Amino acid sequence: xxxxxxxxxxxxxxxxxxxxxxxxxxxxxxxxxxxxxxxxxxxxxxxxxxxxxxxxxxxxxxxxxxxxxxxxxxxxxxxxxxxxxxxxxxxxxxxxxxxxxxxxxxxxxxxxxxxxxxxxxxxxxxxxxxxxxxxxxxxxxxxxxxxxxxxxxxxxxxxxxxxxxxxxxxxxxxxxxxxxxxxxxxxxxxxxxxxxxxxxxxxxxxxxxxxxxxxxxxxxxxxxxxxxxxxxxxxx
Numbered sequence: 001x002x003x004x005x006x007x008x009x010x011x012x013x014x015x016x017x018x019x020x021x022x023x024x025x026x027x028x029x030x031x032x033x034x035x036x037x038x039x040x041x042x043x044x045x046x047x048x049x050x051x052x053x054x055x056x057x058x059x060x061x062x063x064x065x066x067x068x069x070x071x072x073x074x075x076x077x078x079x080x081x082x083x084x085x086x087x088x089x090x091x092x093x094x095x096x097x098x099x100x101x102x103x104x105x106x107x108x109x110x111x112x113x114x115x116x117x118x119x120x121x122x123x124x125x126x127x128x129x130x131x132x133x134x135x136x137x138x139x140x141x142x143x144x145x146x147x148x149x150x151x152x153x154x155x156x157x158x159x160x161x162x163x164x165x166x167x168x169x170x171x172x173x174x175x176x177x178x179x180x181x182x183x184x185x186x187x188x189x190x191x192x193x194x195x196x197x198x199x200x201x202x203x204x205x206x207x208x209x210x211x212x213x214x215x216x217x218x219x220x221x222x223x224x225x226x227x228x229x230x231x232x233x234x235x236x
Contacts, residue, residue: 015169015170015173017166017187017192017193017198018169018183018184018185018186018187018188019063019187019188019192020187020188020189020190020191020192021061021063021064021188021189022061023060023061023064023189027059027060027061027064028189029146029147029148030056030059030060030147031060031064031068031147031185031188031189032143032144032146032147032186032189033143033144033147033148034053034056034057034068035068035140035143035182035185035186035189036140036141036143036144036147037049037053037140038053038068038071038072038075038182039099039139039140039143039179039182040140041084041087042075042080042083042084042087043084044080046075046080046083047076047080050072050075050076053068053072054068054069054072054073057069057072063188064185064188064189067181067182067184067185067188068182068185070181071178071181071182074178075178086178090172090175090177090179094171094175096167096171097168097171097172097175097177098168099138099139099140099168100135100137100138100139101137101139101142101161101164101165102115102116102119102135102137102161102164103137103164103209104161104163104164104167104168104204104209105161105163105164105209106209107209115137116135116136116137119135119136119137119142119157120136122153122156122157123136123145125151125153126145126149126151126153126154127149127151128145128149137161139165139168142154142157142158142161143158143186145157146158158190159190159191162190162193162197163197163200163201163204164204165183165186165187165190166187166193166197166198166201167201167204167205168183169183169184169186169187170201170205
């Protein structure tokens with residue numbers, strides 16, 4: 001009697017979601033702004049910011065405070081050149097650690113162009129213009145938008161891309177990256193995910209984002225974002 005053996009498939013589990021932390025709107029905005037700055041490229045301007053960010057972190061609820069202070073203290077003890085090397089090795093050389101949220105939704109497909117336009121339109125609907133060298137779905141920029149905007153659109157953007165945020169957190173945890181601590185804090189600042197979202201996260205972890213070789217055809221020229229009808233100023 002013959003038998004047919006199906007190939008064994010290893011299903012990776014998603015890590016347990018970060019527990020949402022109850023905090024005021026002001027504390028949530030402060031948390032997301034701190035993470036935005038710490039997740040951005042660690043250039044020469046980071047060192048003078050660290051004591052300021054640490055002082056701000058000390059005002060936040062205990063789980064958020066402890067995670068941020070630990071990360072900031074470890075970063076302060078790391079040589080600037082090592083910070084830059086670590087950032088590039090993590091976010092530029094590992095596709096699974098992508099900082100651009102539409103990648104998880106659309107992958108390198110033609111659909112991604114429309115997803116990027118949707119971000120631009122969301123910023124404008126909230127009264128902001130995106131003006132940065134990065135693409136509009138760059139996570140630090142989205143977190144800054146959420147921190148500085150009073151519009152519920154910012155919260156909807158983060159909610160709509162929660163799967164990507166969770167997959168990035170899982171990827172950073174899997175490689176033991178210190179940046180995983182920051183993604184834990186992002187999770188603490190958002191509503192807890194439901195079972196359906198968790199299942200989509202697990203599917204993304206195992207299958208990856210949509211694949212297509214066409215992509216969006218190269219870098220997108222996009223106009224830090226400046227509030228429309230408000231005093232102008234640099235975002236960063």
